[in-house]
Amino acid sequence: MPETIIDVLARQQGVITRQQAMAGGLSKHAWEWRLSTGRWQKVLPGVAVAHSGGISDEQRPWAAVLYGGEGAALGGRASLTLVGTKLPWNSDTVQPLDVVIPQERRLADGALPDGGTVIIRRLKNPGQWITTWRGLACVRPHAAVLHAVAWARSDAQAEFLLSATVQQRKTAVPLVREALDLMPELTRRALVRELLDDIELGAHATSELRFLRMCRKHGLPLPDELQRRVRVGRKTHYLDARYRAVGVTIEIDGAHHRDAESWDADALRALRVTAALPGERVIRITTGMLRNHEAEVAALLLVVLLGRCAA
16 A cells, blocks of 8 residues: 555655655646645755755755665765764755665766755665665665765875774774675775774774874884773873883874863873873874874884884
C-alpha cells in the first residue's frame, strides 16, 4: 500500500519529491497549484518543502538526497557532519552538500534557494558504503572520510578531516584501512596510508601530523610517545611528543596559543612538566614554524636530539 503524503512528509522532515506526491494521490495540477501559490516551496528540480517558509538545516540534506534520486546518499563532509562529526565550516556561507550516485547515472549539480549547492559525485557501486542515519541515506563514516579526503581542497584539509573523524570516534583506523583497500584509485591514497600510520602512533591534531611528516622528511627520529599523560599535582597534562631516551618533550603550539593568557598558561605548563619529570627538556615550537621554517626547525631539532643521544 503506497504511503500517504502525510506519512512521507513526516518521515522526510517535510520534504517531498514530485514523484512521491503523485504516488500519494496528488494530481499534477494540485502539485503545480501548491508551488504557484507559495503553500509549498520548490527547493530543487522535482523537490519541494511542504510549507511557505525557507528550507531548514534539517531539510537541506533530505532535499539533496531526494534530488539525487534512486541509489543516492549523502557523502563526504556532509555525511560526516550528519553523524555528528564536528568540522569547521565557514559560517558566512551555506555549505555545499555532497551526494553520491551510481556511476552509470547522469545528473547535474543543483542549487538550493538559500545559496547552497548540491554537488553530485558519481561512484562505482556506492551501495556497498550506504547506510541510513535517522532514516536518511548516507555513506558510512569510514568510507565518507576517505571520499572527503579525496575531494578536499588541499593536503592540509585532508589531514584535518581524517584525524578529526578518528579522534572524535566516528570511525576507527582498521575500518578506514579496510575501506581504503577497496578504493585502489582513491586520490591521496599514499597520504592516507601515512596519516593512518601516524594516527595509530598517537597523533590526532594536524599539528602533530605535520610534525611527524617533518621527522620523516628530514631524517629525524620519531618520538617514543605522542599525547603522553603526565599527572602534576591535581592537574593532568598531555605532552605532544616525547623522546623518552633523551629526556626531550616537544610542545606544538597552534594559533590559539598566541594570546597573552595562553602564553602564560603554556609557560606555566612547561614549568610543571619540567618539575614533574626531573631532567626533562621542554622545547616549544609553533605550527607557523613548521609551516614556514620547516627545514631550519628540523636541522635544529636534529642537533638537539642527536647531540643529547651522543652525550
